[in-house]
Amino acid sequence: MRIGLAGVGRIGAFHAETLLGLDFVDELVVTDADPGAGREVANRLGAEWSPDVDALLASGVDGFVIAAATPAHATLLRQGIAAGVPTFCEKPVAATLAETIDLAKLAASTDVPVHVGFQRRFDRGYQRLAQAVQGGELGFVHSIRAATHDQSPPPAAYVPTSGGIFRDCNVHDFDILRFVTGREVVSVQATGANKGEPFFGEAGDVDTAAAVLTLDDDTLALVSATRYNGAGHDVRMEAHGSEGAMAVGLDDSLAFRSAEEGVAFPHGPQHRSFMERFLPAYRAELTAFAEVARGDRATPCSVEDALQAFRVAEACELSRHEGRPVRLEEIETL
Structure with missing residues (x-):
């Protein structure tokens, strides 16, 4: 071709x-x-x-x-x-x-x-998690945790055109949440903060953010993002259900070290960028x-899939700015 x-x-x-x-x-x-x-x-x-x-x-x-x-x-x-x-x-x-x-x-x-x-839709871990969640292997799933933590921030010039951390970074979490669960988000409550470089705040953005999402079957999803995860590039998702739990990203590359005595896991090496982390998926x-x-x-x-993830990001930005829960029905769609 x-x-x-x-x-x-x-x-x-x-x-x-x-x-x-x-x-x-x-x-x-x-x-x-x-x-x-x-x-x-x-x-x-x-x-x-x-x-x-x-x-x-x-x-x-x-x-x-x-x-x-x-x-x-x-x-x-x-x-x-x-x-x-x-x-x-x-x-x-x-x-x-x-x-x-x-x-x-x-x-x-x-x-x-x-x-x-x-x-992420082409990552084998996320595909396996989708199979487990939608196939009932975990029982009813009551909560999900998703994280996108960059090891280091992007250049200052990138931030004003990025759309903000929810649209630029967490939009991947919002898309893969729909892919894994087969459900839609109905409401969000989001917040954010800055403890790093001032250029984030100067652009109206934050360097660290979190949101609680409620899905249309009452599953709760906790989503987080940061531009300052010095331990390494950390992208994970956990699904917790009545019959079991399963995680994506829980391997030796996990950007963590244990505080428990005698625990050597994870052995590393850690990923340093999303391109390294997702090369097989790309x-x-x-x-x-x-x-x-x-x-x-x-x-x-599809573009409609992209739209639905973008709407969740839009709702999170609105929630962060106005300090209130936002229902997805407030966000325009097709």
């Missing part, structure tokens, strides 16, 4: 290398708003360079991968759909709720496949996109 890629920043260059390591990719064409950066990555990886997105989409690509900066996602997704090219878009598909809704309507009105990049995700582009499977994560 001939795959086009827009954006060669941190995640874009990572996707480019991943794509070139997959058997189904015969040719990779890249473009970037910064021609110098784009050409450097193309030359380093042996990919083809395209001067702009229009030229890339007109060059006979079988699939289009969007890994540019968040503000460009909506425009690029519209271009991919207009060109009739199966499109993969990193989350979020847009920076605002209104535009996400518009894109969900657009995607629903076309036959062009769109796959949104929530890679490979599986892009392989799934190839199957979508070939027409061999339905989209495993």
Whole structure:
């Protein structure tokens, strides 16, 4: 297959290398708003360079991968759909709720496949947990704990365009919560705080956040995030039920050390980034996109799925700012 890629920043260059390591990719064409950066990555990886997105989409690509900066996602997704090219878009598909809704309507009105990049859906641990939860293996699940704790903060320039910690970071937890449970969130209560660099507060954001979510079957989910988890990159989910409990991320890479005497677990090494933590999932995700582009499977994560996760993040931001519980029915949807 001939795959086009827009954006060669941190995640874009990572996707480019991943794509070139997959058997189904015969040719990779890249473009970037910064021609110098784009050409450097193309030359380093042996990919083809395209001067702009229009030229890339007109060059006979079988699939289009969007890994540019968040503000460009909506425009690029519209271009991919207009060109009739199966499109993969990193989350979020847009920076605002209104535009996400518009894109969900657009995607629903076309036959062009769109796959949104929530890679945790392709992690074997989360898939196993979904099987256990939805198959009744744990009895009735009464509570879930989900965490996304980054080892170190992003650059200061990234924060004002990130959408805030709930939209940028916890949105992965909100999506995988829907995937694992098969349920919807009906209300949230969220808060946040800053104890690190002042640029978070200056951007109206927080460096640490927490929320209690109530699902439509009265399951309670406790979700947390921080930009300062010095022990390592820590992404986990625990499901607690009447007949048992199960966790994702409970292995030797766990970014913890025990206070109990004589306990050596976990042995390490710890993960340092989300790319390291989820490399197998990213490979599986892009392989799934190839199957979508070939027409061999339905989209495993739609724009509407992205919208529902975004709505939860929107509700959490509203709750944090107003200091009150927020019901999801207050947040606009399709």
